[in-house]
Every structure is written in structure tokens, then in C-alpha cells.
Amino acid sequence: MDKLSAAISSTNETDFSPTLKESLFTANSQHQYQALMAQAVEQISQHIRSTDRAFTGISVEALSQQFLQIDLDTPLGQWRPALDELNRLYLNDAVHFHHSDYLAHLNCPVTLPSLVGEAIASALNTAVETWDQSAGATLIEQALIDWTCNKIGWKTLADGVFTSGGSQSNLMAMLLARHRICQQQWQWDPHQQGLPPEANKLRIYTSELSHFSVQKAASMLGLGFDAVVTVKADRFQKMDLHDLTFKLEQASQQGLIPMAIVATAGTTDFGSIDPLHGIAALCESLNIWMHVDAAYGGGLLVSEKFSHKLNGIDRADSVTVDYHKSFFQPVACSGFMVKDASQLGCLTYHAEYLNPLRQQQAGIPDLINKSLQTTRRFDALKLWLTLRVLGAKAIGQGFDQLLHLTRQVYWLLLSHPELEVVHQPQISTLVFRFLPNVGNTADEIDALNLAIQAQLSKQGEAVIAATRYQGRQYLKFTLLNPASDIKAIHNVVHKICHYGHTLQRQPQTL
Ligand SMILES: Cc1ncc(COP(=O)(O)O)c(C=O)c1O
Numbered sequence: 001m002d003k004l005s006a007a008i009s010s011t012n013e014t015d016f017s018p019t020l021k022e023s024l025f026t027a028n029s030q031h032q033y034q035a036l037m038a039q040a041v042e043q044i045s046q047h048i049r050s051t052d053r054a055f056t057g058i059s060v061e062a063l064s065q066q067f068l069q070i071d072l073d074t075p076l077g078q079w080r081p082a083l084d085e086l087n088r089l090y091l092n093d094a095v096h097f098h099h100s101d102y103l104a105h106l107n108c109p110v111t112l113p114s115l116v117g118e119a120i121a122s123a124l125n126t127a128v129e130t131w132d133q134s135a136g137a138t139l140i141e142q143a144l145i146d147w148t149c150n151k152i153g154w155k156t157l158a159d160g161v162f163t164s165g166g167s168q169s170n171l172m173a174m175l176l177a178r179h180r181i182c183q184q185q186w187q188w189d190p191h192q193q194g195l196p197p198e199a200n201k202l203r204i205y206t207s208e209l210s211h212f213s214v215q216k217a218a219s220m221l222g223l224g225f226d227a228v229v230t231v232k233a234d235r236f237q238k239m240d241l242h243d244l245t246f247k248l249e250q251a252s253q254q255g256l257i258p259m260a261i262v263a264t265a266g267t268t269d270f271g272s273i274d275p276l277h278g279i280a281a282l283c284e285s286l287n288i289w290m291h292v293d294a295a296y297g298g299g300l301l302v303s304e305k306f307s308h309k310l311n312g313i314d315r316a317d318s319v320t321v322d323y324h325k326s327f328f329q330p331v332a333c334s335g336f337m338v339k340d341a342s343q344l345g346c347l348t349y350h351a352e353y354l355n356p357l358r359q360q361q362a363g364i365p366d367l368i369n370k371s372l373q374t375t376r377r378f379d380a381l382k383l384w385l386t387l388r389v390l391g392a393k394a395i396g397q398g399f400d401q402l403l404h405l406t407r408q409v410y411w412l413l414l415s416h417p418e419l420e421v422v423h424q425p426q427i428s429t430l431v432f433r434f435l436p437n438v439g440n441t442a443d444e445i446d447a448l449n450l451a452i453q454a455q456l457s458k459q460g461e462a463v464i465a466a467t468r469y470q471g472r473q474y475l476k477f478t479l480l481n482p483a484s485d486i487k488a489i490h491n492v493v494h495k496i497c498h499y500g501h502t503l504q505r506q507p508q509t510l
Contacts, residue, residue: 299326
């Protein structure tokens with residue numbers, strides 16, 4: 001028996017109750033590591049094999065009940081019971097994004113190379129804040145940032161950094177925009193001096209359909225939600241340039257100072273892409289920071305058929321791309337890119353114990369100098385392995401397939417007279433509702449749609465999303481699974497109609 005088999009059989013047959021020292025991943029524990037990982041891989045594979053739905057529909061109360069028996073101060077001391085317990089508490093009722101009945105939010109199934117990347121990065125526990133903690137990992141992240149900048153259409157001056165997600169990237173964009181305007185307008189350095197007295201005049205413009213992280217960023221930057229001016233969306237759910245121009249003129253009359261315009265390339269609900277060239281023209285003529293939130297639409301950067309939808313993105317000052325949405329990567333994997341690398345300087349703080357100035361002067365790449373985070377995961381590795389094994393073309397083709405599938409689903413929804421679809425698909429979302437043709441008030445129809453969504457989830461039949469649009473309640477599909485097909489979604493649509501008709505006969509209240 002080789003060492004691995006021996007270790008596997010020993011973990012199966014005997015209790016694995018190591019001391020902390022024995023359980024650390026070192027050369028001494030490598031066989032144990034292989035055995036345990038093999039068991040974990042077997043367990044998760046078995047789970048995936050036997051999973052027949054996106055969600056079991058378990059209630060919060062029922063699942064919470066199971067946690068009452070857990071005493072975190074009393075370890076199980078053994079591997080097998082701990083995994084069995086995990087099955088009960090987590091795996092059995094987990095929400096599965098790889099399942100074709102999951103159609104709710106911007107979550108994707110993940111590539112196999114990315115899972116290997118996760119395992120390797122976690123095993124070494126690489127932290128990418130400074131070169132002396134990461135070496136090659138720093139260069140891998142930097143190469144991916146350069147690659148993304150290149151796809152955006154930027155040349156050598158551009159730079160960026162991996163982040164925890166679109167929210168953090170959008171916050172960083174607003175931070176840089178605030179910094180630049182304060183310097184330009186008042187020769188004020190918020191990095192050193194905090195907010196200038198006139199800061200209450202700063203405004204951020206974004207569509208009414210943009211992500212709420214813009215409002216949260218404004219709040220965190222000391223500007224408040226009220227600093228965000230929402231611009232109307234047109235009938236295609238894109239930022240209305242007339243309204244934007246009007247609001248910018250209003251600002252000028254009121255002595256307000258536009259600090260940034262946030263365009264969305266792929267709104268969360270509609271996948272709509274704001275008019276990037278039109279917004280860029282305004283930003284350039286008025287010297288306003290242009291940020292493109294392509295958290296969702298970023299996948300179009302590698303699309304063969306639809307990359308033109310992002311035309312104009314290269315005119316932005318900064319861009320958000322969530323690889324964990326449209327590049328089929330595990331959470332977290334996201335990037336924040338800026339056209340002019342020098343703008344990232346406002347994120348730098350040199351500390352003798354970590355990233356002294358002398359290191360920067362010696363040309364040592366400490367990624368912390370451009371990041372909000374200090375200790376940071378090596379999230380770039382999963383994307384790296386995906387690109388090195390599968391290639392960007394495969395990711396782009398997967399994304400193209402989603403756009404194609406979404407169009408098929410659109411026609412399917414239109415073929416049901418009792419379903420009303422709000423929009424033509426732009427990327428891979430569809431907003432629609434069950435609209436009975438007799439006798440219900442608008443409020444009852446709202447309640448009916450929420451009841452359909454709840455019923456599907458409760459019965460473990462499908463997980464779909466809900467959203468409000470123009471004051472009314474709608475249902476939403478988000479398609480991010482290239483392995484799904486129209487037949488699977490046909491079943492979900494059938495169930496929606498079934499519950500629509502059944503529940504319509506029962507009074508629904510909000
Ligand atoms: C358009 C858009 N921007 C930003 C975000 C926030 O991204 P994250 O959840 O990665 O923070 C989302 C999330 O869905 C989004 O849809």
C-alpha cells in the first residue's frame with residue numbers, strides 16, 4: 001500500500017484527532033492533507049452527483065433549529081462526524097448555482113481550473129499585499145490586471161488591483177474621483193486633510209437603475225446618500241442623456257460640483273448598458289471622472305460576438321469588472337482598473353513594518369500600495385488557471401451562449417399570454433410578471449407574483465428573483481449558467497404559470 005492509500009484508509013478507519021501542531025499543513029502532514037482533501041473531494045463530488053434541485057426550500061426556522069445543538073467550545077475531535085455535521089448544516093440545503101433551476105441573482109457555476117486555483121492559494125495561504133509575502137503571486141495578479149486593462153483598450157499607463165467585489169471597486173472609484181476633484185478644485189488633499197469645507201457641494205451622477213454600492217460609497221466617503229443624483233433611465237433602461245445633461249446644467253446653476261458620473265455596463269436588473277460614448281463626451285468636456293461599473297457586463301470584454309456592446313469603455317477613467325460574475329470564477333474574484341495609474345497614489349500609505357517607501361523606490365511591487373485592503377487573498381490564481389487551461393475565448397463563448405439562451409427564453413416568455421415581459425434582453429436577465437387577464441387589482445397582482453416566487457422556492461422547484469420596476473412587482477431571471485438550456489428553463493416557466501393560475505384563485509395580500 002502506498003503512503004497516500006495508507007493515509008486515506010487510516011483517516012477512514014481511525015479517528016483523526018490531531019493536535020493543532022499536527023493539523024497544520026506542513027511537510028510532515030502532507031499525506032494526511034492528501035487523504036483529507038481526497039475525502040472532502042469525494043464528499044463534494046457525491047453531493048453534486050446526488051443534487052437534483054437548486055434548493056430544498058428549507059425554512060429559516062427549520063435550519064436554525066439544527067444550530068441550537070452546536071457548541072463551538074466543544075469540538076467533535078474527529079473528521080468524519082465533522083463532515084457529517086456539515087452535511088446537515090450546510091451541504092444538504094445549500095443553494096446550487098450550477099443547477100439549471102437556479103435563475104435568481106448574479107451567481108455563476110465555476111470552472112474546474114478555478115477550483116484548483118482556490119485549493120492551491122488556500123493551501124499556501126499566500127497574501128498578496130507585499131512582494132515579500134507573495135513573490136510570483138504578485139506578478140500573476142499584475143499580469144491579469146494588465147491583461148484586463150488591455151481588453152478595456154487601455155495602453156501602458158493603466159493599472160489596477162484585485163478587490164473583494166464590485167462594491168469595493170465602486171468605492172475605490174469614488175474615492176479616486178473625490179481625491180482628484182478636491183485637488184483640482186481647491187488644491188486640497190483629502191488623503192492628508194480629510195474633507196474640504198466645500199465637500200457638501202460634490203455630486204455623483206448615476207442612473208436610477210445602477211447598483212446601490214454607489215450610494216453606499218458616497219456615504220462611506222463622507223458625502224452622504226444625498227450626494228448621489230439619480231438620472232432617469234430611458235425606455236431601454238439606459239441612462240437618459242437628456243436628463244443627465246439637464247441635471248448637470250442644474251448643478252452648474254446651483255453652484256454644485258459634479259465629481260463623477262457612474263455608467264453601468266450591465267445593470268443588475270436589466271443588463272442594460274448606459275450610453276458610454278455619450279457619457280464620455282460629457283465627462284471629457286466638463287472634466288468629470290467617468291467610472292464604468294462593468295461588474296456584470298465585464299464578461300463582454302472577452303466575447304467574440306458582443307464585445308462591441310462595450311464600445312466607449314476605453315474612454316472611462318476607471319472600470320469595475322467582477323470575474324466572479326461573468327468569468328465563471330468562485331467568489332471573491334474582482335478587479336478595479338484605472339486608466340491613469342498615478343491616480344492610485346491616493347491609496348498609498350508607507351509603513352516601515354510592511355511597505356517602506358524605500359521598497360517602492362527600489363522598484364519592488366508591493367500591491368498594497370494600490371489597495372484598500374491590507375491582508376488580501378490571492379484571488380487572481382483562479383482566473384489565471386482558468387485562462388491558462390481554458391483560455392479567454394472559452395469564457396467569451398460561454399458568455400455568448402448565455403446571451404443566446406436569454407433571447408430564446410425571451411421568446412418563450414412572450415409566447416405565454418399571461419406573462420408580461422418588461423424589456424428585450426440586453427445581456428442575460430429578464431424581468432417579467434404573471435399578469436392574469438381578469439379581475440385582480442394591481443396590488444393583488446404584485447402579491448401574486450411574490451407568492452409565485454415564494455412557492456417555487458418553498459417547494460424546492462426553482463430559485464428565481466423578484467424586483468420592483470416603475471412601482472410594481474416583477475419576477476426576474478438571471479442566466480449565468482452556460483450549461484443550462486431552454487428545455488430546463490421551459491420547465492420553470494411552466495411552473496410559474498401553474499402557480500400563477502393556482503394562487504390567483506386564492507386571495508393574495510402584500
Ligand atoms: C452592476 C453591479 N455593480 C456592483 C455590484 C456589486 O458587486 P459585489 O456583489 O461583487 O460587491 C453588483 C452586484 O450584483 C452589480 O450587479
